[in-house]
Amino acid sequence: MMKKSLKVLSAAVVAGTLAIAPAQAEDMRIALVVKALGIGFFEAAAKGAEEAAAELGGVEIIYTGPTDTTAEGQIEVINSLIAQKVDAIAVSANDQDALVPALKKAMTRGITVISWDSGVAPEGRQMHLNPSSNPLIGNMIVKMAADHLPDGGDVAVLSASATATNQNIWIEEMNKVVGNYPGINVVATVYGDDLSDKSYREAQGLMSSHPDLKAIIAPTSVGIVAAAQAVSDAGKAGEILVTGLGLPSEMAAHVESGASKSFAIWNPIDLGYAATMISYNLAKGDAEATAGGEIGMGRLGAVTLGESLDGAMADPFVYDSSNIADFKDIF
Amino acid sequence: MSRDAILALALIAMIGLVSVRFPGFASPDSLLGVFNDTSILIILALGQMAVVLTRCIDLSMASNLALTGMCCAMLNAAYPQLPIVLLLVVAMLIGALLGSINGVLVWKLDIPPIVVTLGTLTIFRGVIFLISDGQWVNAHEMSPAFKALPRAEVLGLPMLSWVALICIALMYFVVTRTPQGRAFFAVGGNPDAAVYTGIDVGRTRFNAFVLSGALSGICGYLWVSRYAVAYVDIAGGFELDVVAACVIGGISIAGGIGSVAGAVLGALFLGVIKNALPVVNISPFWQQAISGAAIIIAVVFNARAERRSGRIILRQAETT
Numbered sequence: 292m293m294k295k296s297l298k299v300l301s302a303a304v305v306a307g308t309l310a311i312a313p314a315q316a317e318d319m320r321i322a323l324v325v326k327a328l329g330i331g332f333f334e335a336a337a338k339g340a341e342e343a344a345a346e347l348g349g350v351e352i353i354y355t356g357p358t359d360t361t362a363e364g365q366i367e368v369i370n371s372l373i374a375q376k377v378d379a380i381a382v383s384a385n386d387q388d389a390l391v392p393a394l395k396k397a398m399t400r401g402i403t404v405i406s407w408d409s410g411v412a413p414e415g416r417q418m419h420l421n422p423s424s425n426p427l428i429g430n431m432i433v434k435m436a437a438d439h440l441p442d443g444g445d446v447a448v449l450s451a452s453a454t455a456t457n458q459n460i461w462i463e464e465m466n467k468v469v470g471n472y473p474g475i476n477v478v479a480t481v482y483g484d485d486l487s488d489k490s491y492r493e494a495q496g497l498m499s500s501h502p503d504l505k506a507i508i509a510p511t512s513v514g515i516v517a518a519a520q521a522v523s524d525a526g527k528a529g530e531i532l533v534t535g536l537g538l539p540s541e542m543a544a545h546v547e548s549g550a551s552k553s554f555a556i557w558n559p560i561d562l563g564y565a566a567t568m569i570s571y572n573l574a575k576g577d578a579e580a581t582a583g584g585e586i587g588m589g590r591l592g593a594v595t596l597g598e599s600l601d602g603a604m605a606d607p608f609v610y611d612s613s614n615i616a617d618f619k620d621i622f
Numbered sequence: 623m624s625r626d627a628i629l630a631l632a633l634i635a636m637i638g639l640v641s642v643r644f645p646g647f648a649s650p651d652s653l654l655g656v657f658n659d660t661s662i663l664i665i666l667a668l669g670q671m672a673v674v675l676t677r678c679i680d681l682s683m684a685s686n687l688a689l690t691g692m693c694c695a696m697l698n699a700a701y702p703q704l705p706i707v708l709l710l711v712v713a714m715l716i717g718a719l720l721g722s723i724n725g726v727l728v729w730k731l732d733i734p735p736i737v738v739t740l741g742t743l744t745i746f747r748g749v750i751f752l753i754s755d756g757q758w759v760n761a762h763e764m765s766p767a768f769k770a771l772p773r774a775e776v777l778g779l780p781m782l783s784w785v786a787l788i789c790i791a792l793m794y795f796v797v798t799r800t801p802q803g804r805a806f807f808a809v810g811g812n813p814d815a816a817v818y819t820g821i822d823v824g825r826t827r828f829n830a831f832v833l834s835g836a837l838s839g840i841c842g843y844l845w846v847s848r849y850a851v852a853y854v855d856i857a858g859g860f861e862l863d864v865v866a867a868c869v870i871g872g873i874s875i876a877g878g879i880g881s882v883a884g885a886v887l888g889a890l891f892l893g894v895i896k897n898a899l900p901v902v903n904i905s906p907f908w909q910q911a912i913s914g915a916a917i918i919i920a921v922v923f924n925a926r927a928e929r930r931s932g933r934i935i936l937r938q939a940e941t942t
Contacts, residue, residue, distance in 0.1 A: 453906040482906045487849040487856055489896075492659065496900025499646055516761070520850050524773065544761030544850065619762060 318351050321570045322372045323563060324365060324382040325356035326409065331540075332622035333383070336408075336563030343567035343589060350571060353377060362386035369393040372402075379403035379570035384411045391415030403574040407566040408557075413599050417573060418580040420566055420594060422557035424603035428510070428536070429464025431607045433472060435534040435553050436506040443474015444505030447497045449518050449535075451485040451511040461510045461536075478504070483514045490517035498525055509535035515554060519545035539610050539618035546615050558608035559622060565591050565604050625872045625924060629887045632920070633894060640898040647901060654779065660893025661786035662841045662848075664886055666860070667867040668793045669834030671885040674868055675797075675806040676830045677813065677877030678735035682724060683838045684860035685746035690716045690842030692750045695759035695768075695852035702765040709768070713843040714836045720746060721835015725828035735827075743861065750854050761850040772848045782844060789837065794882045796833075806830060810877025867892050870920040891920060 323340045325333035337354040344350040353372070357364020362385045370393060372380055380397055384390050384406055394404045394415040407420040423431075436446050448465075450458045462480060469477055478501050483490025490513060497504060498521070507522070509515035515537040522531050528550040537554045545551045565588040572578040578586040580600055585593040594602035610618060641648035666683050673680040694713050697704060720742070727738040761769065772782035779787075797803035808816040809826045816823055846852045871888025873880030895916055899909045 479903075481900060485855075486858065487851060488845075488860075491849060492896060493900045495655070495659075496897075499652070500644065500901045500903065516851050517849060520761070540762075541758055541760045541851065544764075547762070 318349055319379070319571065319574060320351045320353060320375075320377045321379045321381065321567055321574070322353040322355060322377045323566065324368055324372070324380055325354070326383050326385050327360040327364075328356050328358055330622075331620065332559045333563075335559035335618075335621045336383075336566070339560035339563030339565075340567040342560070343564045343571070346589060347568075347571055350567070352567065357385075360385050362389035365390055366393045369397060373397050373400055376400070377402060379405070379574040381405050381407055381566040381570045382411065382416075383408035385409070387412050388415075403570055405566065405570055405573065405580075408562060410601065417600065418569070418586070418596055419599075419601035420562070420569060421601055421603045422562055423605065423607050425460045426464045426468075427603060427606050428555075429461045429466075430468050431555050431609070432461065432508050432510050432535055433465045433469055433475065433477075435555060435609060436508055436532060437472035437475050439532050439534075439552050440475065440505050443472075443476065445476050445478045445501055445503050446506040446508055447478055447501060447504055448480040449490060449493055449497070449507050449509040449511075449514045450480060450482050451514060453482045455485075455511075458510055465508075465510075483509075483511075483517060485511055485513040487513060487517050490514045491521045494518040494521035495525065498522070498527065498531065504531055506532040506534060509533065509537075511535070512537045512541060515551070516541050516545065519548075519550040523548045523550040536607065538622055539615050540620070540622060542610070543615050543619035546610075546612055553609050553611040555607035555609050557604075561591060561608065562604060564589065565594070569594065626881060626883045626887060628923065629871065629884070629891065629920070632923075633887060633891055636891070636894055636898070640894070640902060643903075644898075644901045647898060654783070656893055656897045657786075657890070658780050658783045659897055660889055661782045662844055663860075663863060663867055663893060664786045664889040665789045665837050665841050665844075666834075666864045667871065667885040667889040668789055668882065669837035670864045670868050671871075671873050671880050671882070672793075672797075672806055672830040673735075673827075673834045674873050674875060675810045675877060675880055676827045677810040678728060678827055678830065679739065679865065679875070680721075680724060680831060680834045681736065681739040681861050681865075682720070682742040682746055683834060683864055684857040685743045685750075686717055686720045686835055686838035687842040687845055687860070688854070688856045688858075689720065689746045689750050690839040691846035691856060692754055692759065692842075692852045692854075694843045695764060695846045696754065698765055698768045699759055699763040702768075706767050706771050710771075710840065710843055713839045715839070717839015717842060718832050718836040721831045721833070721838065722828070724835070725831035728831065729824035729828040747854065754852075754854065756854060759846075759852040764847070764850060769847050769850050772844050782848060785840065785844065789840075790882060790886055793885075797882055802826070802829060807878055810874075810879075812878070863892060866917050869924075870917060872924045888920075891916070 340352045344352045355368050365385050380402055387410055391412050391414055398404050404416045405418050406416045410419040448462055469475055481493040483493045507518045509518045515535040519533040522528055522533055528548050533551040534554050536556055542551055542554055568589040569586050572587050582596055582598050585595050587593050591605055596602045637648055646652055670680055690713050693716055694709055724738055724742055727733050728735050774781045805821045805826045808821055809823050813823050867889040868885055870891050871884035873884055895913055
């Protein structure tokens with residue numbers, strides 16, 4: 292009797308676990324591995340990932356990363372995720388090569404692996420999601436100036452150093468599309484070497500040698516801050532527009548002063564959202580990472596993969612007085 | 623003609639040359655702007671002059687500036703109600719403390735100054751990273767008063783320029799009217815003779831390092847509030863500009879020779895070049911070459927001036 296009731300009990304337990312088990316198996320676990328915990332940018336990305344999880348349903352986000360930005364720390368985190376048998380790992384890497392062995396191991400165990408923001412070498416991931424692309428950035432920086440200059444006018448570029456690869460590519464891309472914005476006339480390109488004092492001086496120089504200057508485009512975070520400061524010190528805030536690429540925390544005061552109306556950089560929330568969507572679609576088998584193939588990113592459309600299985604998420608996100616307050620404490 | 627006068631003439635000639643290409647450059651407003659922009663370099667050059675006079679060199683000035691600037695910015699972000707004058711005093715003290723580290727190492731351990739300050743140059747930068755965690759202190763985190771001081775105009779001149787003028791006056795007084803100032807020259811001119819006149823060579827060098835540290839500290843606050851941003855790399859490589867300003871100003875790296883006027887003119891020489899290049903529309907690659915060439919030409923002039931004075935003595939000896 293006693294024995295029988297025990298058997299019944301254990302059967303009930305088994306039935307119970309069986310009943311729960313399918314629900315657990317349905318919950319897909321996606322790990323968002325970041326460079327280090329406690330960085331505003333990545334906390335915001337985690338917010339985006341949660342947004343995607345809520346939209347998809349049945350997805351659990353594991354937001355994790357080392358406490359300092361080291362590859363060793365990330366490898367430990369990845370190994371523990373493999374042990375937990377997560378379904379997907381989306382990583383922003385501290386080192387593009389050091390993580391490859393650990394991530395390869397994850398892939399051989401059937402875990403979907405993608406990198407986002409800061410990439411991993413192609414053999415260590417199924418695809419890489421770039422926040423944006425050079426042509427999109429080049430277009431955006433001149434578009435922001437043009438949007439506020441309906442009648443066109445003279446604009447100048449304040450770059451980092453004359454040999455800075457990123458900046459040179461963006462400026463080249465910008466110059467390709469500048470013809471699409473009638474009346475916008477790029478009168479000079481100067482170099483502040485990413486030094487506050489030199490950038491400030493170059494911005495002053497632009498203002499005195501081009502009296503009709505309407506906008507300064509600085510696709511570098513040191514340069515855009517220095518240019519905005521130089522413009523407001525010259526009492527020309529609102530008269531000469533400063534735009535380009537910068538971080539909301541660094542630009543908040545200059546948007547407030549009116550020296551800058553808008554500037555762009557990636558939106559970390561969208562980035563976390565897109566990384567989660569892509570991980571989900573790949574892990575579910577709804578999409579495959581192939582050169583030229585497309586993977587859905589929910590509300591952000593789809594990413595098209597290039598030769599080395601990487602793709603660009605979207606246009607850089609524009610920040611202005613309407614949204615800067617929400618982002619200035621994030622990154 | 624004195625070396626300072628030659629340098630002043632060269633400066634005027636250069637301003638004239640630039641205004642041929644860009645007429646607005648020589649206007650009083652523009653020149654005051656150049657002086658204001660060069661203020662920080664002038665203050666640093668004055669500190670460097672004191673150190674160089676004692677036959678030492680301080681390569682850690684820009685790192686000291688950056689570290690003190692970061693401390694000021696973080697203090698202001700954390701306690702915005704702290705009066706700015708107090709912050710300026712704190713900046714000076716932090717700078718002097720950092721300078722005294724250099725001074726002690728040179729004085730007590732007798733390590734060559736170039737090695738000591740090359741070490742502290744890197745250490746100070748590293749400390750900025752440690753205390754700031756690599757994060758920037760941004761304009762919106764600084765209090766309005768913190769940013770306003772260097773821009774506030776008194777009698778038509780921004781406070782930044784006034785601070786430079788005050789430093790020039792004080793340094794002129796120290797160098798020409800105090801025993802300490804004479805000791806700087808004595809120690810650099812002939813350390814052995816200085817000992818016989820009762821000057822403590824080590825202590826004098828220590829004092830020079832503390833002085834240059836304190837001036838770097840003041841510049842730390844000025845820099846951070848002028849550009850309204852503080853991060854690890856601010857004023858990176860600026861120590862070389864400071865040394866160049868001194869060399870151009872005729873302050874002998876071998877010690878014992880130099881003047882306040884020389885340091886100021888040397889800094890202004892560089893300041894004019896830095897401010898002229900953006901408006902004369904020259905390729906950035908040429909800009910660097912031009913800055914370098916100007917420095918070498920100035921130094922060649924100085925070297926010639928020194929040699930000539932040597933020859934004159936010989937000629938007099940032959941004739942008598």
